[in-house]
Amino acid sequence: MKIKSVIILALVLLIPIDTFAEPPEYYASPIICIRDFPNDDSVSAIKKTLYIKAIKASITEWDNMLKQQSTLPRSENWKWDLDVKNVNSFSSDCSINIQFIAEPASEKKDLVLGEYYSSSNLINLYYYTPYRCETHRDSSYIYYGICRSSIDLATTDEMSSIFKHEFGHALGLGHDISETSLMNAIYEQIPYKGRITPHDVDKVTDLHPNGFFYAPIESQYDSEYSLDSNPQIPEWIKTNALWWSENQIDDETFVSGIKYLIDQKIITIPHTVQNTISDSNEIPAWVKNNADWWANGSIDDDSFILAIQYLISNGILRLSA
Numbered sequence: 001m002k003i004k005s006v007i008i009l010a011l012v013l014l015i016p017i018d019t020f021a022e023p024p025e026y027y028a029s030p031i032i033c034i035r036d037f038p039n040d041d042s043v044s045a046i047k048k049t050l051y052i053k054a055i056k057a058s059i060t061e062w063d064n065m066l067k068q069q070s071t072l073p074r075s076e077n078w079k080w081d082l083d084v085k086n087v088n089s090f091s092s093d094c095s096i097n098i099q100f101i102a103e104p105a106s107e108k109k110d111l112v113l114g115e116y117y118s119s120s121n122l123i124n125l126y127y128y129t130p131y132r133c134e135t136h137r138d139s140s141y142i143y144y145g146i147c148r149s150s151i152d153l154a155t156t157d158e159m160s161s162i163f164k165h166e167f168g169h170a171l172g173l174g175h176d177i178s179e180t181s182l183m184n185a186i187y188e189q190i191p192y193k194g195r196i197t198p199h200d201v202d203k204v205t206d207l208h209p210n211g212f213f214y215a216p217i218e219s220q221y222d223s224e225y226s227l228d229s230n231p232q233i234p235e236w237i238k239t240n241a242l243w244w245s246e247n248q249i250d251d252e253t254f255v256s257g258i259k260y261l262i263d264q265k266i267i268t269i270p271h272t273v274q275n276t277i278s279d280s281n282e283i284p285a286w287v288k289n290n291a292d293w294w295a296n297g298s299i300d301d302d303s304f305i306l307a308i309q310y311l312i313s314n315g316i317l318r319l320s321a
Helices: 002-014 045-069 074-080 156-170 198-207 235-245 251-263 287-295 301-313
Strands: 031-035 083-087 096-101 112-117 122-126 131-137 142-147 223-227
Touching: 031 045, 045 074, 045 083, 045 156, 045 198, 096 156, 112 156, 122 156, 142 301, 235 251, 235 287, 251 301, 287 301
Parallel strands: 031 083, 031 096, 096 122
Antiparallel strands: 112 122, 112 223, 131 142
């Protein structure tokens, strides 16, 4: 009888004292504050609503995946709960602050899509997305750069992807070298880049083994999430350029590659030119020299793109619509 008593006592002592089947009265879930959308007439009321819904859905996605992959008992899933609120202004009650801004204040951040500031637990989401545009011209050249305006608003999918990345930083994650990770530093418009992966979730659960119960949401990382500043030209286009310069393929095949670059917005030309282009004119022979130099590495991708932009914009290289 004494042995049984000892065993029962031992079992009682092995139960962790911090195990709660429901939140204790003193505990409150972290509050995620979404600030009201700014008064910007360039964004419709419907679009503003969709942005906010996308952010809330993304928070729910993070929350659900943390609960699914956590090693905590299912009865303790409340330790991952997040309280989401819409607010007019931020307060000290907010664990993470989220706000929408048209574009970064600094011109040095022309490709930045979102930012996280660890000192204030603030996430900035920029809804004017960068795009290539004509910045100015002179008697010889047309110059292209990066612009932002209301003509290219972020889609709800893009906004969701950007937020999920920045929220990962707020949960303590740094950038990840894995191309498939949500936390890769470069945003690309390909489906898997906007997904929270099990790899990302594992890192968060490692940082917060008891959920958010004992460890407040905080991060040491300031971050920027940016577009790739160097769009990749497929290798087959460079091969086409080499073969064309050597007269192994015809003009039409070479031009099909240029059209691809325009369709992918790697090469940008004014709409006035796009509306008047035709394939009636023969391509000047000297253009083949540029193609040969590029294919053989004598000039870089940017120089080739700028050269083609100039040729098209000035009617020297004409493409069929």
